[in-house]
Amino acid sequence: MSNEASKPDIEEVKSNFIYQEIDKDLAEGKNEGKILTRFPPEPNGYLHIGHAKSICLNFGIARHYKAGCNLRFDDTNPTKEEVEYVDSIQEDIQWLGFEWEGEPKYASDYFEQLYEWAVLLIQKGKAYVCELSPEAIATQKGTPTTPGKESPYRNRSVEENLDLFARMRAGEFKDGEKILRAKIDMASPNMHMRDPLMYRILHRHHHRSGDQWCIYPMYDFTHGQSDYLEGITHSVCTLEFEVHRPLYNWFLDQILDGEAVPVRPRQIEFARLNLNYTVMSKRKLLELVQKDIVSGWDDPRMPTISGLRRRGYTPESIRMFADKVGVARRDNGIDIALLEYCVREDLNKKAMRVNAVLNPVKLIITNYPEDQVEMMETVNNPEDESMGNRTIPFSREIYIEQDDFMEDAPKKFFRLGPGREVRLKSAYIIKCEDFKKDADGNVSEIYCTYYPESRSGSDTSGLKVKGTLHWVSAKHAVDAEVRLYDRLFMDEEPDGHKDKDFKEFLNPESLTILSNCKLEPFLADVQPLDNFQFQRLGYFAADKASKPDHLIFNKTVGLRDSWAKANK
């Protein structure tokens, strides 16, 4: 596998228990020393940050062992799956920096083989056609603490089962009329071994196989064999599939019938990622999309890969996050602050510093010549000298942030107020002489004088100030819309309440649109998804819909703000 992720941009972690298990298998000489993993999404929604953990794990294992990782779509349910999802999943994986082995695989490619194996099981007396209704099967199945009852159809002859199953495939029956079940043990303590469904009738168009089939294999009858067919050595998945493992092994045992095979998949489970203040189920995310609670799967408030991308997260930051959350088997709840830390950490080194005033108030430097414009030199990124310098225009009238002025400021306030002095970043030190309020009592204009000898880079004034403000020259400013985001939910675990719907915890202020923002002219021709640090504010990325005549920026994450914290 050769891909971007093979450049270790972060310390490679290989200490989790899955690596240790693989090392053991290798030491025992299993699978002829081969390693092949796989990422097996169902194309029924967009990928989210929880999938990113799995992707980084599976592709990361492949990278570590110089092996491959397959992408396989587990597309056995045509009622929920769509090509749009197939496409988005591929895009997201590639964006994250990974490359799968060969062509993408599809469980639907194995339908014919799976059908043959189903026939084999019937022939061996290990599967039968059942005609019970879903409700009847549910009651007959028992509960985790009480054994189930055998179906009256359980002991049909092999010939009758073969005939019925062939006619199921031929389309002689309606949806739900008949199913194929494995004949295992209705009293098993493991519910999945109580004669599980193998095939159901679904007269539905499939996104790949079209109308070729009207019976579709269940996931449980598909997954293990798909892994086997592809030669997957380590089938890494989340904990909820642990109880399925005996069933996968049972199917394979029946099919292999004692035959020694070079590679047999070994399933290893790990705990899924939980992030606080959000939900992480495709069903719930789909609901947010369908009910227009968010603008789509890639709404920047969504925990989807596409949402995070649009929000301004980088692939590196998400990989770093996956690395830091680790892999284990205990339930976990990750603090969203860790994700934010990762993106700040990455963007701090990469993002160009620019000036943007989100809530502007005009400031007039009364002793600065009316028509003078000076080009002030400023560093693009103090963390990376190679990013160089640029110049920004300075003039008599500028915009500063409303928050940077207080009429009656406390002693610890290092910004502007009557009689106070501050440095304008990359420009002069100014002193506030006066200000004006509008009819509503809001500060509408601030009047200052500047110290000509305090020019940035050649300051001979000897003046010392505590605060530095960002600013934008009024006549050179470009207008922009800036979208601020807060967490989508106000509760740490919105879907963790038994009697309350997760939507009750939606944060009504999760999106704030600022339409009167003033940016330095450099930002006039940005490309969608370009990352910047708006000096003193945070990291922002141009939205996918941003255009030169209507600039739109999304706030990725704010800078750490010890002033705001101290004032809480």
Next chain:
RNA sequence: UGUCCCGUUGUGUAAUGGUAGCACAGAUGGUUUUGGUCCAUCUAGUCCGGGUUCGAAUCCUGGCGGGACAACCA
């Protein structure tokens, strides 16, 4: 009242019979033309009881607590 899985600072995660470490979060101080970054310091943990052992987070055992499993979903 079944089977299986899991309990390490607030949150994650290491330590695989031998000094309980790291990261995030939190606190304090220093540097700073971003109240950012960076640097330094601090806070805080092996669920409980018994056993094995020179020695237990680790092995055994009994509790307690949490999770998964009863879709013609994956």
